[in-house]
Amino acid sequence: MLNGMDRELVTQGAEGRLYATEWLGHSVIVKHRFSKQYRHPDLDIYITNERMKAEARALTRCRSYGIKTPAVYDVDFNKSEIVLEKFTDSVTIRNFIYETVKNKLTMDSPVMLNMAERIGKLLVKMHSNNIIHGDLTTSNMLLVPPYDLSDIILIDFGLSSVDERAEDKAVDLYVLERAILSTHPNTEHFVAHLLATYENTGGESARDVIKRLNEVRLRGRKKLCFG
Ligand SMILES: Nc1ncnc2c1ncn2[C@@H]1O[C@H](COP(=O)(O)OP(=O)(O)OP(=O)(O)O)[C@@H](O)[C@H]1O
Ligand SMILES: [Mg+2]
Known part of the structure; x- marks a missing residue:
């Protein structure tokens, strides 16, 4: 058009x-x-x-x-x-996952777990430089050919900020966790693998972020229960 x-x-x-x-x-x-x-x-x-x-x-x-x-x-x-x-022939990770699942690969297949690891490592790199994305979803990550092996491209930073606090990084991960679980069925293990990679490769500060994430989750649940 x-x-x-x-x-x-x-x-x-x-x-x-x-x-x-x-x-x-x-x-x-x-x-x-x-x-x-x-x-x-x-x-x-x-x-x-x-x-x-x-x-x-x-x-x-x-x-x-x-x-x-x-x-x-x-x-x-x-x-x-x-x-x-413009990244020509790019696809969002959201659509990559839909296509992959349509082709009968499960979310626990090596291709997908490798993807989870690469997202985890990418977010360690972003957070270690104190960049908070603000709207992490599988629609805001792009792949270019050859899709399963290409670098992940991050986009859509309109809600981003620069912050060194574990709290902000934890909220960033929480938004992504919620987005993946609600967009893609059967992704509990995928998300756990992504977060474990983040925790295991990001050193002390990443471990602090994951601790914080547990608190953010609890708050999220209370908010759901009590409005
Ligand atoms: N640089 C790019 N190259 C190729 N495709 C892109 C690029 N930027 C965005 N797209 C495509 O356009 C879609 C929307 O882009 P983006 O996420 O930046 O906008 P948005 O979600 O409408 O933004 P916002 O949340 O700020 O309103 C992406 O999911 C992707 O498919
Ligand atoms: Mg977007």
């Missing part, structure tokens, strides 16, 4: 739209955030700009630590758009 200036709509979410297009000879993704009518206009601009800054900052920081993320080509606050490197 072509839209306006040769932009192909990729996704439309609650927060904005993503387009694929060409930019100075590069294949790019343009991520446009739209304004929310229910917000006061000044607050709306503020929030939109903060999300864009957080995203551009974290994407760039991650790259400098050797974590794969799209390159940031441009940030335009007037248009509320950020221009990112």
Whole structure:
């Protein structure tokens, strides 16, 4: 579907739209955030700009630590758009898991447990550099060919922050745990393997985060019980 200036709509979410297009000879993704009518206009601009800054900052920081993320080509606050490197033929880990399961591989197969390990190690690297993603899900992780062996690419950093506290890192893991368990059936072992890898490869600070995660889970459960 072509839209306006040769932009192909990729996704439309609650927060904005993503387009694929060409930019100075590069294949790019343009991520446009739209304004929310229910917000006061000044607050709306503020929030939109903060999300864009957080995203551009974290994407760039991650790259400098050797974590794969799209390159940031441009940030335009007037248009509320950020221009990112496009990974051609990428699939989200969410869809990779759906396809793999459709092909009769279980979540406990070596391919999937290897994936869990690689996610765990990647998050150790991100957290050891004090980057909190803020919205870890299997939709915010991409694979490129050959899918089962490619590096994992992290995207969607609009809710990210920089923080050294175990608490924030634990909440990051909790969000991912909830997301995986609710999106993908039979993933208890997969999640446990991911978290064990995190705990066993991240040293002292990772062990602190996992301790915290237990407390975050308890709080989460109480919240569910008592509103
Ligand atoms: N750089 C990229 N290259 C290829 N595909 C991408 C890229 N960035 C995003 N996508 C695709 O677009 C989808 C949505 O992107 P993203 O997660 O950044 O937006 P979103 O979830 O709408 O954002 P937000 O949560 O900030 O509103 C991804 O799941 C992925 O399929
Ligand atoms: Mg997303």
